Amino acid sequence: MKVHLKQIPAQGLNMEGEEDSPIQELESEEIRCAGRLHYDLDFGVAGGALWANGSLSQPVELRCVSCLENFVHDVRAPAFAVHMELRGPETVDLTPSMREEILLNLPAHPHCDRDGDRVCQAKQVKTAEQDTRRESDWSALDKLKIQKR
Ligand SMILES: [Zn+2]
Secondary structure, eight states: OEEEGGGSOTTOEEEEEEEOOTTGGGOOSSEEEOSOEEEEEEEEEETTEEEEEEEEEEEEEEEOTTTOOEEEEEEEEEEEEEEEEOOSOSEEEOHHHHHHHHHHTSOSSOOTTTTSSSOOHHHHHHHHHHHHHHHHHHHHHHHHHHHHO
16 A cells, blocks of 8 residues: 555545555465455654554455365454654555564464354364264163163
């Protein structure tokens, strides 16, 4: 995101919108962009510096470390803040700061059930195993009963 200083009035400015994801060139097997970056930022100019703060969110497709399935997760940065000294150019590029903020908020060990809207297959397999074990316990008991008769 590039901001021209003439865009920002003395009383500040709020800008909300979407733009192309700043992390596209960092895509890999484990992370893919799943949409555009959404921002809701307040801007101001004070004391020869530009400041901006607000929130960012970026949908990404991650790979679950448990089941290795891909899932979409909204990376949220609720307290994004930058303060940049103004020297020379009247246009300030916030893209590097935004990219850094999104990367900082990426989960290091993503689990597909972290948002609570799906069940991780890896965990389901574990539960199924436990169920089978419980069943075999009961069948052993049944055999005992038969022998008593
Ligand atoms: Zn999973």
